[in-house]
Amino acid sequence: MDELIAKRYVKALAESVSDLKAVAAILNALAKAMSAKEVKEAIASPLVSAEKKIDLILSALGSDVDSKIVNFIKILGENKRIDLIPVIAKVLNADLQKASNKYEGVIETQEKLDAGAIKKLEKALHQYTGAKIKLSQKKSDLDGLHVIVDDLGVEVNFSKKRVQEQLIDFIVKSI
CATH class of the missing domain: 1.10.520.20 (N-terminal domain of the delta subunit of the F1F0-ATP synthase)
Structure with missing residues (x-):
């Protein structure tokens, strides 16, 4: 409201x-x-x-x-x-941000990422969305990587636990 x-x-x-x-x-x-x-x-x-x-x-x-x-x-x-x-x-x-097609996002990880990795993520998001995205980093207890660009509605989550669960499910289904 x-x-x-x-x-x-x-x-x-x-x-x-x-x-x-x-x-x-x-x-x-x-x-x-x-x-x-x-x-x-x-x-x-x-x-x-x-x-x-x-x-x-x-x-x-x-x-x-x-x-x-x-x-x-x-x-x-x-x-x-x-x-x-x-x-x-x-x-x-x-x-x-919408008018200028430039957005700000947040990367949540346990370890600090280097500038090169952040630039690669920004470039990948730019290719996906067509918008210029500036990412900042925030430390969290998440075991993986979480990228959020609220104003674009983009949320990407890579967690080690989820990948392991999907791998186990895939192996079980293939047996």
Whole structure:
């Protein structure tokens, strides 16, 4: 539900602002700031007035921000939708990636992969999807490799355990 509402706000932003990348950077910074426990509590608290919530967000932006962004934050506050800023940032980032055909993905592995292996994966995904994909690495306890590109809907999983199970199934079926 939140994403549907966020899409409407992103559409309005796209129609009114010329530099969406700058707006995305601002919203990403706000989303990161809003992930702090104290800020989350203040935004979610019914004891804090809408004006104070707006002031809190605007003070985080500073004084040299475009008036359209300030008005956007005020509209979110008046409609009691300040808490949607992280979702709006996510939807805006997805739209920007789709427009530029450049996506970001994550590789989850136990061991750190070298730059050459990551480039090979990026190239293979580019050939498969036709999109330019930039992969970052995240360490996990997965015994294998897991590649996720959320905005494209791509998820690839190679696990040693799964390969062993498939090999055993194949051998059993062939007997």
